[in-house]
Amino acid sequence: MRKNIIKEKLLKKEQVLGIWQGINSMDLVEMCGYSGYDFIIFDTEHGPMDIESCIPMVCAAERANIVPIIRVSEIEKTYILKALDIGMMGIIFPMVNSKQDAEKAVLLSRYVKKGEFERKIFRGLSSISRAAGYGLAVDKNTHIKTSNKEIMLITQLETREAVDNLEDILKVKEIDAIFIGSGDLSQSLGYPGEANNPEVVKVIKESIKKIIKAGKIVGIVAVTIDSINNWIDLGVNLITCPQTIIVSKALLNFSKDFKELIKEKNKNIII
Numbered sequence: 001m002r003k004n005i006i007k008e009k010l011l012k013k014e015q016v017l018g019i020w021q022g023i024n025s026m027d028l029v030e031m032c033g034y035s036g037y038d039f040i041i042f043d044t045e046h047g048p049m050d051i052e053s054c055i056p057m058v059c060a061a062e063r064a065n066i067v068p069i070i071r072v073s074e075i076e077k078t079y080i081l082k083a084l085d086i087g088m089m090g091i092i093f094p095m096v097n098s099k100q101d102a103e104k105a106v107l108l109s110r111y112v113k114k115g116e117f118e119r120k121i122f123r124g125l126s127s128i129s130r131a132a133g134y135g136l137a138v139d140k141n142t143h144i145k146t147s148n149k150e151i152m153l154i155t156q157l158e159t160r161e162a163v164d165n166l167e168d169i170l171k172v173k174e175i176d177a178i179f180i181g182s183g184d185l186s187q188s189l190g191y192p193g194e195a196n197n198p199e200v201v202k203v204i205k206e207s208i209k210k211i212i213k214a215g216k217i218v219g220i221v222a223v224t225i226d227s228i229n230n231w232i233d234l235g236v237n238l239i240t241c242p243q244t245i246i247v248s249k250a251l252l253n254f255s256k257d258f259k260e261l262i263k264e265k266n267k268n269i270i271i
Helices: 005-011 026-034 051-063 077-085 099-107 140-150 160-164 182-188 198-213 225-233 243-267
Strands: 016-021 039-043 067-071 090-093 152-157 177-180 217-221 238-242
Touching (some): 005 016, 016 243, 026 039, 026 243, 051 067, 051 077, 067 152, 077 090, 090 099, 099 152, 152 160, 160 182, 177 198, 182 198, 198 217, 225 238, 238 243
Parallel strands (some): 016 039, 016 238, 039 067, 067 090, 152 177, 217 238
């Protein structure tokens, strides 16, 4: 597996910017990479994407030098194994509400090391998967070693239960980052859709402090430069924005500029 450039940057305490992609398009993946984004998240929890539809997009991410990450729909072997075998370099696990959930996510994502043979669950080993170069391009031992090292594991904090158990979740050392899902968190706290509610913001800020204190990376969705600035000031390093918001904004702005131009030109027409 190639070097995970965002994992390397985050270890240096740098900020990274990603795209949350819900549109099934390899062309958009390449455009995001060529536009300078660090990583791209393929969302198979919400929307129509599945593992098979992600394959050409992972290939596009590799061409454009952008790190492919997937949000799986559940913490289950089938979803995790297939995602890793097609070449995903990171996984976001939804609804991680306890230390046990986090441990399960880790175990299903990593190959067994020496001294760990008592483990009852682990990532199934295939030396002929796409991630392993189909058994042609990558040495098996190198594949095992680099996979455990380079794959980024990210759990989502999006419920009251997860907030209450956050300190225990943070004890799982293999977890690289905690991604705060403010939408579902607002629901769980009793303020559905109110991510900016003072009570929700208070919980998020308290959680950020705990995550940073534990030496983990904090991730969050941000939709404006001002909000990104605020999150960075609070210590957030893993930042992403929904692709649909960026595309919609660009489309609307161009349409608006066109209509304003035509309106201005029509003012000068003498009838």
